[in-house]
Amino acid sequence: MKISFLIIAVMFGISLTFTIVGAASFDLSVQELKKLQGSRNEGFAFNLMQNLDRHIENRIADFQELTELNLVHVTLIDSNKEFEKISDIKSYLKTKEKEIEITKKNQFIDATTDEILTEDLIKIIEFYRDEYNYDVIEELFVTNAYGANVALASGTSDYSQSDEIWWKVAKNKGRYIGQIQFNENYGGYSAVFAFRVNDADQNFIGVLRVLVTLEDILNNFVEESSLLTVPGLNILLLDKNGNLVYQDEKIYPLDSQISYFQDIKEGKDIGFFELGEQRDDLLIISYAKSTGYRTFAGFDWITIVEQNRSSIVEEFIELRNAILAVSILGMIASVVGGLLISSTVSSPLKHLTKIANSISKGNFNVKVKKSKIDEIKTISDSFEDMENNLKKLIETEKYLVEANVKIKNERLSAIGELAASMAHDLKNPLAIIKSSAEILQKKSKQDDDDGELNDVVQRMSRAIDRMSHQINDVLNYVRITPLDIKSIKVEKLLQLAKNSLEIPDNILISIPQSDIRIKCDIRKLEIVFINLFLNSIQVIGEEDGEIKCSIFQKSSNAIIEICDSGSGISEEIISKIFVPLVTTKQKGTGLGLSTCKNIIEQHNGTISVQNNPTRFTIILPILS
Known part of the structure; x- marks a missing residue:
């Protein structure tokens, strides 16, 4: 019987060890591959984000170069000279603002607008459209130092711009890079770029404003994302609030936030993590936050590379299935061997275990089944003797405990009654003594010249109060009413x-x-x-x-x-x-x-x- 048990234990141990080692190897392989994929995707996300910031920086540099055009300088200087002749410029601008709206059909209002500069700016817009085969610029216009429009190459504009935030920031800081926003006039998303225009002596003479389309901002990003054809990858671009900007070669409205954005927001500038049980089809999220490029601080956008679960573990499926198959066969063999000897060894032992549990809970009315196995029979007889001896011992201890508790309660009750009686008997004499002390205290105030008697009476009163307090403590403790x-x-x-x-x-x-x-x-x-x-x-x-x-x-x-x-x-x-x-x-x-x-x-x-x-x-x- 002992040899049979040893064989079963060894068989089960071997199969279990094989299972554990195989499962551990499988998990380690998957974990290492996940780290490798996460690090690789980190690189993809970082490069995409850097290239996007670089593209925007290049666009900013291109548009800022327009402020150096000689025609822009000449036009603005002439326009500013005309405005210097106006006595009340604020009133003039308010009147013009109500009367005029500059459009492509009504570009030249008076001497302050320049036809040659407008035509030159229009050629710049057409150049970008021909170069990239899509609209790069929605609006392009120039204002003089007073905020009045001098030339409008595209779009629709008010006459005066000096009250706009972008105009003030460009004037004071040199340039303004706005966030992506939906523009109702054109039915699409775009960003405002504005640049200060200085003359040769670096004096402020005006502001050049460009409204750049989101399509142009994302052009290089979309092209590079489409080149990443690795199976199981999905490229996303989020704004600083976690809303989708780009996914699956589509530009999205900025009103759809992804579920795991908070994990990215609280993380480092670049990293990856496992999505866990939030979505069954994903395993690793790699991301890179915008850190800007050169003079461009970035839009605080985030590039995300999602790695599909199946693309990682697919090659390990056969190995896992083989491990499971062998493990299952080993388990089945162990179970079959266990069942063969269960009726001869395990069942009697389980019965003895139940008897031991019953005895430990104080239930001694259990019967021990006899076994044909000598060893089990010896243990059963020992259990039966132990049951009888424990039953007698517990009954004896129970009797002694009850007797001790009864004696203790009677003693405490007697002590409590005695204490309560003594405390009650002491209260009346103390009350008389306290009253007498109060009378002495009143008399002492009248007859005691040096205060000695008064001090004695006060000590008596304090002693009486202390005794009363202690008596009340005893009464309050022993009396339960x-x-x-x-x-x-x-x-x-x-x-x-x-x-x-x-x-x-x-x-x-x-x-x-x-x-x-x-x-x-x-x-x-x-x-x-x-x-x-x-x-x-x-x-x-x-x-x-x-x-x-x-x-x-x-x-x-x-x-x-x-x-x-x-x-x-x-x-x-x-x-x-x-x-x-x-x-x-x-x-x-x-x-x-x-x-x-x-x-x-x-x-x-x-x-x-x-x-x-x-x-x-x-x-x-x-x-x-």
Whole structure:
């Protein structure tokens, strides 16, 4: 039997080891390939992004060269001289703005517009169209130093542009590169480029504005993307908000954000990651963010290369299937071998295991089945003897525990009754002594010239108060009376406790206003808050301090926090602060906080404490 078990274990171990090694090899191969593909696609994305930024930088340089044309300078200088003759230029521009709209059909309004420059700009637009076989420029016009249009080569424009942001930025900073936006006049996306025009002495004489089509901006990007014909790759271009600009050789409206944009936004400038279970058809997302090129800071666009899952793991499918086939055969062989000996070894052992579990749970009414195998039979007999012995032992221990608990409860009950009786008997004599002390104190104020008697009486009063407090601690701890439930505001309950105390002048107790009400035994909860206030007062001592109360509601519970500015509680004692007879005071009973805990738990609440600063938190249910 032992040899059979060893054979099964060895067979199963071999098949399992083969499976693990094969699966690990498969996973490692796939992981390495994914890293390789991700790094390669990072390079694709980076090159595409760099080339796009380079293309835009070249376009910017081309258009900026137009500001150096001699015809532009001559025209603008002449136009500015004409405007210098106008006494009120602002009023003139406002009047013209209302009267004139410059279009291709109405390009030359007065002496301030130049026909020769306009024709030259038109030739530039036609050159770009003939060169690239599509519209590169939607609008091209030049304004003088006052913002008035001097020449319009294409498109539609207002007469005055000095109030436009692009005009102001180009004038002040040298150039303006706008974001891609939808232009309703032309029904497509485009970006505004504007450039400051200076004369030979670098004096500002005007602004040249170009409206460039998105088709031209993406021309090189589209061509390069179409060349990446690697199986399983998909090229995307996103704007800074994660909206699709380009995908599958199509330019998209900027209103469709991809689902995994947040992962890219929070990542590095270039990288790749696995998409996980968000989409079954993708495995790796490689990306590169725009970092600009030379003087062009970039549009903050992002190039993405999506790698299809099947293109990576396809070549490993046959290897994986072979590993699985061999593993399955090994498992089947192990299972068949196990079934053959299960009836002779495994079943009796399972039965003994169930018996052991039943005995561990205290169920001794189980029967041990006899086995034909000598070893199993010996174990079964041992289990049966153990069951009988444990049953007798547990019954004996149970009897002893019950007896000890009964004796302990009787002893504690007797001690509690004795303590309550003694405390009650001491209260009346103490009350008489306190009254007598108060009478002596009144007389001492009249007859005692040097104040000696008054000091003696005050010491007596403090001693009586200390004894009364300790007696009350004992009574409150040993007396558990039914709750007298009434409704009250938590704020009022705290005020009652505060008004019951003589608060030193150096201590401030702050209680916030609150409309939160609870149903409780007012007298008992007042004892709780008196105890907590007294503890805080004693900890603060003679230094200036504050006891701050907080009241708020969470779900269906009222939460009261009492925090003081005292020195705190020792870390050694804070974990057992609510245990009876545990105290930090030399003259305390150690029953005050345990009494508080008993009262709070009677109300189905909880009380806890935190240090630095000391804060007691009481949670009480708000009963409707």
